[in-house]
Amino acid sequence: MTGISAAPALVADVGGTNIRFALIHDGTTLQDAATLRCADYPDLAAAMRFYHAETRPNSAPSRAAIAVAAPVAGDNVELTNNGWSFSIAE
Secondary structure, rough: OOOOOOEEEEEEEEOOOEEEEEEEEEEOEEEEEEEEEEEHHOOOHHHHHHHHHHOOHHHHHHHEEEOOOOOOOOOEOOOOOOEEEEEEEO
């Protein structure tokens, strides 16, 4: 496929209680799905690092799509259903 990276893409759905992760290979196939408890991690980055270390530590995602329960109107995202916040640019 032209323009599609060979590295997997990370997808995530961040809720108040759980965060769900998966990797997409070839643009259509979900693999390595996992559900983590948000309360077990201080922030989104820590949860992502844990998921990555547990699934494919030698194959970093080249891009990501993250669904959040919060308005996204700039770089700083503050989740409405848990205490996490993050910078899109970072």
